[in-house]
Amino acid sequence: MEIKIALAGNPNSGKTTLFNNLTGSRQRVGNWPGVTVEKKEGSLKGRNDVTIQDLPGIYSLSPYSLEEVVSRNYLVNEKPDAILNIVDGTNIERNLYLTTQLLELGIPVVVAVNMIDLVERNGDKIDLDKLSKELDCPVIAISALKGKGTKEAAQKAIEVAGSHQVAAIPSIYDKMVLSALSNIESVLGSQIDTSMARWYSVKVFERDERIDEILKLSADQTSKIEPIIKKVEEVMDDDAESIITSQRYDFIGKIVSHAVKKKGSKHELSISDKIDKIVTNRILALPIFVLIMYVVYTIAMGGTSISIGTMGTDWANDVLFGEIVPNFFDGMLTSLQVNGVLYSLIMDGILGGVGAVLGFVPQILVLFLLLSIMEDVGYMSRVAFIMDRIFRRFGLSGKSFIPMLVATGCGVPGIMASRTIEQDRDRKMTIMTTGFIPCGAKMPIIGLFAGAVFGGSSLVATSAFVIGIAAVVISGIILKKFKSFAGEPAPFVMELPAYHLPSIGNVLRATWERGWSFIKRAGTIILLSTIILWFLQGFGFTNGQFGMVEDNNTSLLASIGNAIAWIFAPLGWVGDMAWKATVATFTGLIAKEEVVNTFGVLYNYAEVSEEGNEIWTLIARDFTPIAAYSFMIFNLLCAPCFAAMGAIKREMNNTKWTLAAIGYMCLFAYVSSLIVYQLGGLLLGEVTFSIWTIVALALLALILYLLVRPGYKPKSEALDLKGMSVAK
Structure with missing residues (x-):
C-alpha cells in the first residue's frame, strides 16, 4: 500500500534540502494541475511505496497567495497519510503558527525541528519532549543540511501514517x-x-x-x-x-x-545579523551586489587567470570541438568514403553549429554553480530584499525580483513565477520585463562577443546583467505612469534565512538541472535548426542554376537576410555581416542559443580552411566594438524565444496583452541599441553625424521625458489645494 507524506513548512525552513535528502535523484518535477506553481514529488530512498510530496513554502493556510492555495487544497482534497512539518529551530515562534493550523487538519503530523545544529551552536535549548507534549504529536530534531535525524523523521511519519495517530486539537481558543x-x-x-x-x-x-x-x-x-x-x-x-x-x-x-x-540576549546580534548590517546597508548593498556579480562573471566568463569558465570554454572550442571531435568525424567519414553534400552537412553544419553552442557549456556550468552557491548560502534572499527597496521606488514590488531571479536560469519558469504576484497590474509589468534578464540561453551570446571582440572582458559580461536590471527599472518607471499600471505596488514580505555553508548536493543538483536543460536543447531543437540553416546557407542560385554555393553571401539565407537587413542598419549592422546578424537574430526567436549556433554554421562554412575553425577571429573582423555591443544589447532585450512567448501568452491569457508585451520588448531593444550605436559610436569616432544621430538624440530625450513626467493617478488619490482627497 502506497504511503503519501506531505512536506509542509515556511519558506527557507530547509524543506527543499530535506526533500532532496530524503529522495535523492528519485524526483519528479512538474506543475500543479491548473496552475504554474512547481510541483515536486519523489520516492523515499529505499522505499518505493513511500511518496514524498514537497508542498510550496508557506506561512499559513490562509489563501493570500497562490502557493498557500495550492498547499491548502492539496491537504484538504488529497488528504495525505501524514504531514512532516519542517520548523526552523532558530525562529521557532513564527514557524509554529503554521503548525497550529496543520494540527487542526485531522491528519497525523510529525514536527521536524530543523537547523538543530545552529540552535545548539547559539547555546539555545529546545526540550523536544515538552514540545511534543504541548503539541500532542511526535517532534524530531534534524539538520537537513547535514542529514542528521532526517531518516528518523521520515520513519516516524511512516509510523504515524500507518497507525492513523492524530494529534488532539490544541486548546488555543477562549x-x-x-x-x-x-x-x-x-x-x-x-x-x-x-x-x-x-x-x-x-x-x-x-x-x-x-x-x-x-x-x-x-x-x-x-x-x-x-x-x-x-x-x-x-x-x-x-x-x-x-x-x-x-x-x-x-x-x-x-x-x-x-x-x-534562549541563551543569548534578545538584543544580541547573530552572525547573520552582523553580516546583514553590511550587505543590506542602504548605501553599500547595491555596490556590494554589483561587485559580487562582477566577481561571478569574472570567474565564469572573464579573461583573467581566475576565469575558470573561460578556460573550459577555450579548451572546448579550440581542442574538443576544434580538433578532437572534427578529426574523429573526419577520419570516420573518410574511412566510410562519405564526401560531398553529406560530408559538408555533418562537418560544416552539425559540428559547426552545435559545437559552437556546446563550447560555452563550461562557462554556463560555472556561472550556474556560482549562482547556486549564492542561493544556498542565503545571499540571494538578501538580494530580493535589496531590490525591493529599489524596485518599489520605480513602481515594482520586490516580488517581481523572484521571477527575475528564476529567469537567470530560464525565462519560461521566470515568467510563470509571476503567477505568485496578486495584483494584476504588477503581474503584467513583471511579465513584460522579466525577459530583459539574461537567461542561461543568452549567456553564449555574451560569452561569444566578450571573447571575440572585447578580449574576454569581465566588464562586458557584468554590464549585460546590469543592462537587464536597468531595463527593468526604466520600464518600471515609464510603465507605472500609464493608467493600466498605475497604483501602489504589492507589499513584499520575505524570510531572510540565516547564512550557512552551502550543501554540496543541493548546489550540484541545481547546477546540473539548469545546465542539462541547456545541453538538451543543443541536442534537439538546435540540432534540427542547424540542418535547416546549413541547407539555406549552403545552397543558392548562381548563373540561373540552383545548387551548392562556394560563397554563402550568394546563398538562399543571404537573400532572405539581405531583404530585411535594412531594418537594422541604424543599429550598425552593415556590410557582409548585416544579413548574418539579421538571420542570427531571427533564429534566436526559436531559442536564444540559436544566435551562436547560426554564427557557428555561417562562419564555419565560410572558413573551412587549414587554419581550422576560427569563428571568433571572423566575428572580430566583421563587428566593430560598438556594433558588437549594439547587437548584444538588442538580442538580450528583444522578444524572447518561442517557448517564453508561449509562457507570456498563458500568463497574460489575452492576445492583445501578449502582443503588447512582445512589441514593447522589441521596441525597447531597438531604441536602446540605436541610441548606444549612434551616440556611443559618435563618441568613439566609429560613427559620423547623420540623420540617425538626430533620431537617437530625440529618442533619448523622449525616454528622459517619460521618466520625469507626472504619471496617471486614480481619481480617489487626487488632492485638492488643501491637501484633502476629492471624489469625482
Missing part, C-alpha cells in the same frame, strides 16, 4: 470562541467529516474566501454561520480573524516559554 465554533460545527457536522469540522470552523473565522467552494456550503448554511461570527465579533470587540490569530500566538508563546530556553 471559551467564547470555542462556543461559537461548536455552533458552527453543529451546522457543518452532518455534512462533512467530523474530524475536519473544527478546522473548517476556524477557516470560516479567518475569512477564507474559498471556504464556500471547498465545503460546498448551501445558502442556508452560510446564513446560519454569519450571525454567529457577528455575535463573536461584538462580544470580543474585534474581528474574528484577529481573535483567532491572537489566540494562536498566545498558545505559541506558552509553548515556547515551557520548551525553549
